[in-house]
Amino acid sequence: MSRQVNDSSSYRGRYSEPVPTSNLVNDENDFPEFEPFQDEATPRGHAPAGGPLMVENVDMCQQVNKPNHYTTAYDTQNLVVRRGQEFVMRVTFSRPLTQEDDFQLEFLIGSNPSPSKGSQVVVTFNSRRGGPWSGQILENRGQSVMLGITPTADAIVGKFRTYVAIMTGGGMQRTKRDATTDLYLLFNAWCPDDAVFLSDESERREYVLNDAGVIFQGSVGAVSNRHWMYGQFERGVLDACIYILDASRMPIYNRGNVIKLIRKGSAMINSQDDNGVLVGNWSDDYSMGTPPTSWTGSVKILLQYANTGVPVCFAQCWVFAGVFNTFLRCLGIPARVITNFSSAHDNTGNLKTDLIFKPDGTPDKRHTKDSIWNYHCWNEVCIARHDLPPGLGGWQVVDATPQETSDGHFRCGPASVAAIKEGLLCHPFDCGFVFAEVNSDVVFHKRDRYGTLSPFRVEKAHVGQAVYTKAVGSSGQMDVTHTYKYPEGSNEDSRTMSRAEEYGCERDHSELSEAKMSVTISAEPVHLGQDVNLIVDFQNHSELPKTVHAHLAGSVIFYTGVTANQFKDQDFTVTVPAYQMERVMLKVTGQEYLPHLGSQLCLHFVVTGQADGDSLTAIKVVDLQTPGLTMTVSGEPRLQQEMFVTVSFTNPFNFPLQQVHLAMEGPGLMEHKTHYYRVIDPQATISWKESFFPRLDGPRSLMAVLDCSNLHQVFGIVEVIITA
Numbered sequence: 001m002s003r004q005v006n007d008s009s010s011y012r013g014r015y016s017e018p019v020p021t022s023n024l025v026n027d028e029n030d031f032p033e034f035e036p037f038q039d040e041a042t043p044r045g046h047a048p049a050g051g052p053l054m055v056e057n058v059d060m061c062q063q064v065n066k067p068n069h070y071t072t073a074y075d076t077q078n079l080v081v082r083r084g085q086e087f088v089m090r091v092t093f094s095r096p097l098t099q100e101d102d103f104q105l106e107f108l109i110g111s112n113p114s115p116s117k118g119s120q121v122v123v124t125f126n127s128r129r130g131g132p133w134s135g136q137i138l139e140n141r142g143q144s145v146m147l148g149i150t151p152t153a154d155a156i157v158g159k160f161r162t163y164v165a166i167m168t169g170g171g172m173q174r175t176k177r178d179a180t181t182d183l184y185l186l187f188n189a190w191c192p193d194d195a196v197f198l199s200d201e202s203e204r205r206e207y208v209l210n211d212a213g214v215i216f217q218g219s220v221g222a223v224s225n226r227h228w229m230y231g232q233f234e235r236g237v238l239d240a241c242i243y244i245l246d247a248s249r250m251p252i253y254n255r256g257n258v259i260k261l262i263r264k265g266s267a268m269i270n271s272q273d274d275n276g277v278l279v280g281n282w283s284d285d286y287s288m289g290t291p292p293t294s295w296t297g298s299v300k301i302l303l304q305y306a307n308t309g310v311p312v313c314f315a316q317c318w319v320f321a322g323v324f325n326t327f328l329r330c331l332g333i334p335a336r337v338i339t340n341f342s343s344a345h346d347n348t349g350n351l352k353t354d355l356i357f358k359p360d361g362t363p364d365k366r367h368t369k370d371s372i373w374n375y376h377c378w379n380e381v382c383i384a385r386h387d388l389p390p391g392l393g394g395w396q397v398v399d400a401t402p403q404e405t406s407d408g409h410f411r412c413g414p415a416s417v418a419a420i421k422e423g424l425l426c427h428p429f430d431c432g433f434v435f436a437e438v439n440s441d442v443v444f445h446k447r448d449r450y451g452t453l454s455p456f457r458v459e460k461a462h463v464g465q466a467v468y469t470k471a472v473g474s475s476g477q478m479d480v481t482h483t484y485k486y487p488e489g490s491n492e493d494s495r496t497m498s499r500a501e502e503y504g505c506e507r508d509h510s511e512l513s514e515a516k517m518s519v520t521i522s523a524e525p526v527h528l529g530q531d532v533n534l535i536v537d538f539q540n541h542s543e544l545p546k547t548v549h550a551h552l553a554g555s556v557i558f559y560t561g562v563t564a565n566q567f568k569d570q571d572f573t574v575t576v577p578a579y580q581m582e583r584v585m586l587k588v589t590g591q592e593y594l595p596h597l598g599s600q601l602c603l604h605f606v607v608t609g610q611a612d613g614d615s616l617t618a619i620k621v622v623d624l625q626t627p628g629l630t631m632t633v634s635g636e637p638r639l640q641q642e643m644f645v646t647v648s649f650t651n652p653f654n655f656p657l658q659q660v661h662l663a664m665e666g667p668g669l670m671e672h673k674t675h676y677y678r679v680i681d682p683q684a685t686i687s688w689k690e691s692f693f694p695r696l697d698g699p700r701s702l703m704a705v706l707d708c709s710n711l712h713q714v715f716g717i718v719e720v721i722i723t724a
Helices: 062-068 201-209 237-247 258-268 299-308 317-330 417-422 431-439 491-502 590-596
Strands: 034-036 055-059 079-082 087-093 103-108 120-124 134-141 144-150 158-167 171-174 183-186 212-219 222-229 278-280 312-315 335-345 352-357 371-383 394-399 412-416 441-447 453-459 466-470 477-479 517-523 532-540 546-557 563-576 581-588 602-611 614-625 630-634 643-650 657-666 670-680 685-692 698-708 711-722
Touching: 055 158, 062 079, 062 087, 120 134, 158 237, 201 317, 201 335, 212 317, 212 335, 212 371, 212 466, 212 614, 212 698, 222 317, 222 614, 222 698, 222 711, 237 258, 237 299, 237 317, 258 317, 258 371, 258 394, 258 412, 278 317, 299 312, 299 317, 299 670, 312 317, 317 335, 317 371, 317 394, 335 431, 371 412, 394 417, 412 417, 412 431, 417 431, 417 491, 431 491, 441 614, 453 614, 517 546, 517 602, 517 614, 532 546, 532 563, 532 602, 532 614, 546 581, 546 590, 546 614, 563 581, 563 590, 630 698, 630 711, 643 657, 643 698, 643 711, 657 685, 670 685
Parallel strands: 079 183, 278 312, 352 441
Antiparallel strands: 034 171, 055 087, 087 144, 103 120, 103 158, 134 144, 158 171, 158 183, 212 222, 335 371, 335 466, 371 394, 394 412, 441 453, 466 477, 517 532, 532 581, 546 563, 546 602, 602 614, 630 643, 643 685, 657 670, 657 698, 698 711
């Protein structure tokens, strides 16, 4: 017979009290309003003139504090400030203060607050010693006193409750619980003593304050971008980010440690093993949720999770990265989304991605376990790493897409980008895994009928061909590949790879003879529905002519490199004169691939060939380009003035679009809105007009996404400058 253990007894014998793990508690009985002193009674002094001191009003001075702390944009009724920096409060007493008066401020976070854990902070304003936060009287105008409070630069991050306590002869008299005086304390990229300090003002505005961004997708040579609305300042998002930490049961007193908080966030943004925010889905079936391609940003996802406590369906890597970026920036951590093109996966942390081919040269999909994603998105955070040797702080990789476990949870990082570049894979966290994502060798094997593998080609520069992020202050791309790796083949690169091997990363050391033949594939950009014209160049490096028996395989793939549907098999033969190049043009019609697309817009072509015992292979990924949405705004672009946005779209295809969902949002302008169309006939035009009232000034953007059963990844963006 089993005995149920209730919460109140589950910690007995382990902790004297349960570990506080909830921040957003609304505890009306934090402390008694009167708390008697426990030491021996002390003789009373003379009664102050004018009667006992009482608190009449507490003003959190939001109009002063928010601009100073760069928190004006947060759509909340409560004060939001950053740690390590002074904020002010005005307390109005029942009479002017005298020399004998003694009072203190108390800031509490979570349940069972404790001074030793930093969750109960006392701030004093006289010679009596208080807690670690400092306080000073800035202005004393009779009954009204302006107080300056400076939290420590390593204070707990979250929502604090505020009290004013007055010392009387026999104890402390506190103000009543007042939710309007609660304050949110964030990380501070403006404070040199904070672990998230960022010295460049333009970078702080980009990586902390920018609530809209660009995530790069596509493939090398055909990079596309999608806008993503981070919306970290929108109503309810800050509480949702704190709720995520509560749902993870992260102890309150660990929430000032940026490394612990980031690792917990990385685990919680995905739902694997901890009921976190997003459910990953790399398939063509999104019937039980929202397709990853149809999200406009993070706000709807975070609010839905916070309101229901149920993981949101569905996400792929750029959705995980976009939502994680919102979480990080919302709490004050400088963060950006990174895209690694040709990203190695499933290689168990070694430096070899093995692609296997059958004896006839065609891909052996059954035995190929590794994969190369066209692109993979993760995040970088800029933090000090006092746990690592000097020089390894700064940008760190963190990844919320569930791939491998790290200390028992699906998470990744923070992994020092500087350590990855130098091959210093001995340092925490997960440097070896990220190193392999950007540095793996691609080894092409031929498998004989007995199952024996023989390598016939090694590509050392294919993986991690380019690493991009959004540029500071513009929507263009910034190439940060050089921060991850030295130029291929350089002395520094050789040193890095050797060092990585010393730390256990296995490399390929196949001794291959010089190839007598090579092949490459190229193609111009292609719009959805158009024919694909492949240019296949065979190069003969020998003194004899060569006849190549070649094969073209065409398939629709997920961006993860996994095949969705195969649609093309074509044999052809070409003779290449000695020391010459022979070009073959191959056409793939729209009618051939369109019926096989599903939700994917990525075509994968492999040309294989045999010539006098030599094996040839070339791979080309073609991302199909989609039409865009047209967006226009009208009305006077001023705060709180009514404006209008119109989204229009003409179906350019010769087939109808079914079950069309149109979504639109703009942080600081308009909350998430949707519109549904049952069908859009060929050449038909739809138009959707919505009004909005700008909440925030400055450069703002509105984004719309169209998604339907037979067309995906159709976007529109419009920029507007709102004046105050």
